[in-house]
Amino acid sequence: MAVNDTLADMLTRIRNASQVKHEAVPVPSTRMTRAVAEVLRTEGFIADFADEGDGKERKLVLTLKYAGRQRRPIITSLQRVSRPGLRVYANHRELPRVLGGVGIAIISTSQGIMTDRDARRRGVGGEVLCYVS
Secondary structure (H helix, E strand, C coil): CCCCCHHHHHHHHHHHHHHCCCCEEEEECCHHHHHHHHHHHHCCCEEEEEEECCHHHCEEEEEECEECCCCEECCCCEEECCECCECCEECCCCCCCHHHHCCEEEEEECCEEEEHHHHHHHCCCEEEEEEEC
16 A cells, blocks of 8 residues: 555554554655654664565564553654645744653754754754654
8 A cells, every 4th residue: 555654654553553562563664764763763762673675565663662561652642743735844943842852853854854952952943743752
């Protein structure tokens, strides 16, 4: 099945997999999903990710993280902000703070995909892709 918005598909798969406590979740492999996975790993929301397959069958397999004996998901909320029908942009002064700085906003800038904190520190704005907390 063709997916036009691979990032929204990735976020939905992560959300669904974490609710039923799966260890790993496969998502379509694109430059965008790889960069977002890298940010999620750097910020500690996922344990790791790896490539599987080749050509059109290429997938990113994300290893999810859980806390405690009850295995509470580290990712409690994933929200797509900018979408193909309505792009949302912000300059470095207008970048949102998610849960007062506890969560992150993932921003696509001219210098690559990064968190809202990194974008503010570098003084760059861009497209607000999603919120993670």
